[in-house]
Amino acid sequence: MKLVEARALTKIFRRPDKEPGLRGSMKHLLRRRFTTMTAVDAIDLSIEPGEALAYVGPNGAGKSTTIKLLTGIVEPTGGEVRVGGIVPHRDRQANARQIGVLFGQRTQLWWDLPVRESLALLRDMYDISPTDYQRQLDRFDEVLDLGALLPVVTRKLSLGQRMRADLACALLHQPKIVYLDEPTIGLDIAVKDRVRDFLRQLRAEGTTIMLTTHDLADIEGTCERIVIIDDGKIIYDGGLAEVKDRYARERRVHLQLGTPITAADLAARFPAAAVTPGEAHGEFTISFDKSLLTAGAVLTGVAQLAEVVEVRIDEPAIEDVVRRVYAGELNITPGPADAAGAHPPSASPTSAHPAGTHAASARAAYAAGAADARAAGVPGAEDVTGAAGDVDPAEEASR
Numbered sequence: 510m511k512l513v514e515a516r517a518l519t520k521i522f523r524r525p526d527k528e529p530g531l532r533g534s535m536k537h538l539l540r541r542r543f544t545t546m547t548a549v550d551a552i553d554l555s556i557e558p559g560e561a562l563a564y565v566g567p568n569g570a571g572k573s574t575t576i577k578l579l580t581g582i583v584e585p586t587g588g589e590v591r592v593g594g595i596v597p598h599r600d601r602q603a604n605a606r607q608i609g610v611l612f613g614q615r616t617q618l619w620w621d622l623p624v625r626e627s628l629a630l631l632r633d634m635y636d637i638s639p640t641d642y643q644r645q646l647d648r649f650d651e652v653l654d655l656g657a658l659l660p661v662v663t664r665k666l667s668l669g670q671r672m673r674a675d676l677a678c679a680l681l682h683q684p685k686i687v688y689l690d691e692p693t694i695g696l697d698i699a700v701k702d703r704v705r706d707f708l709r710q711l712r713a714e715g716t717t718i719m720l721t722t723h724d725l726a727d728i729e730g731t732c733e734r735i736v737i738i739d740d741g742k743i744i745y746d747g748g749l750a751e752v753k754d755r756y757a758r759e760r761r762v763h764l765q766l767g768t769p770i771t772a773a774d775l776a777a778r779f780p781a782a783a784v785t786p787g788e789a790h791g792e793f794t795i796s797f798d799k800s801l802l803t804a805g806a807v808l809t810g811v812a813q814l815a816e817v818v819e820v821r822i823d824e825p826a827i828e829d830v831v832r833r834v835y836a837g838e839l840n841i842t843p844g845p846a847d848a849a850g851a852h853p854p855s856a857s858p859t860s861a862h863p864a865g866t867h868a869a870s871a872r873a874a875y876a877a878g879a880a881d882a883r884a885a886g887v888p889g890a891e892d893v894t895g896a897a898g899d900v901d902p903a904e905e906a907s908r
């Protein structure tokens with residue numbers, strides 16, 4: 510049985526369209542206007558128990574809203590969703606027992622309490638036995654070095670320490686599935702590595718994981734499936750390795766040669782490749798499509814022309830691939846494996862989307878390498894709260 514099953518799941522937010530200031534508020538009172546925003550647009554998504562899924566997309570694509578729909582914090586405008594057989598927004602308490610959630614941008618720890626007290630409160634809320642509780646604390650101490658953080662008041666934790674404590678909170682009750690929304694955001698490299706190690710360990714233990722991130726290094730080694738969402742629609746759902754294979758065919762061989770040779774000599778030897786000279790004398794990069802040439806053939810060919818002193822071969826990171834998808838350079842459509850496979854892409858309609866311009870600007874920000882489009886002022890990027898207040902009150906009233 511599928512653990513998560515969503516069919517045509519849709520969330521449309523309504524935002525009051527009001528001019529600023531008191532005058533704007535008065536006008537809005539007399540004549541109420543709203544702008545609608547389709548944050549999640551008829552997505553189909555299923556997750557098997559034990560799967561680790563990367564859910565990626567540009568700012569404003571609908572990732573956090575999907576997670577909120579799966580947690581029950583937000584009620585869908587259309588479609589169906591079940592997690593472990595439970596409809597999340599109808600039975601939030603029962604759903605909470607089977608899920609763990611981490612929103613990297615906010616904490617679920619009590620701000621003025623020591624971490625130990627927050628965990629004890631969660632223990633009581635989830636009705637965890639003393640033995641299970643102690644076993645979990647021991648485990649978190651081992652993998653997250655939690656012990657040192659237990660007596661510290663949340664507001665005194667650094668961001669990295671807070672994230673480790675939040676991970677412990679999300680997993681304390683051994684949930685069936687854990688949703689991790691940007692678990693490495695703002696962390697330094699050392700703490701990121703630690704969190705990534707922890708994710709890999711969770712994966713190895715068979716925990717079902719849904720991971721959203723802008724840092725695609727987070728998903729390598731943890732997720733074998735990638736779902737790409739853009740403009741509220743799922744535009745790709747398939748294997749991570751397959752995406753890399755199909756859309757990341759470029760290889761780069763960086764060479765340091767010991768014999769005087771020109772880029773033109775190398776280019777003449779490899780007509781199917783692009784040759785770029787490096788800054789230092791004898792340095793060259795040969796780029797090619799791996800379906801046309803192999804790194805082995807390049808090395809053999811170069812060795813016939815010159816002495817090879819050093820070699821490095823680069824594969825594109827998945828981040829480059831996804832960035833190209835966002836930038837519209839690559840047209841990802843489901844391949845034969847997807848069409849027949851376990852994760853068919855969303856059959857969502859391709860109607861004009863009110864978020865189009867917004868998403869286009871987010872795509873541009875992402876494509877330009879902006880790791881966080883908040884810095885680029887993408888609207889709505891900070892407009893995410895983890896509370897029930899997420900649901901637009903006007904929208905609720907209109908139901």
Ligand SMILES: Nc1ncnc2c1ncn2[C@@H]1O[C@H](COP(=O)(O)OP(=O)(O)OP(=O)(O)O)[C@@H](O)[C@H]1O
Pocket residue numbers: 522523524546547548566567568569570571572573574575864867888889890892893898899900901
């Ligand atoms: N409570 C809300 N009221 C109105 N619009 C909202 C609300 N929450 C989200 N949105 C809008 O829905 C769209 C999707 O937002 P969401 O937070 O799901 O995107 P995201 O992919 O998680 O983006 P990010 O990477 O920036 O976190 C955005 O345009 C956002 O402004």
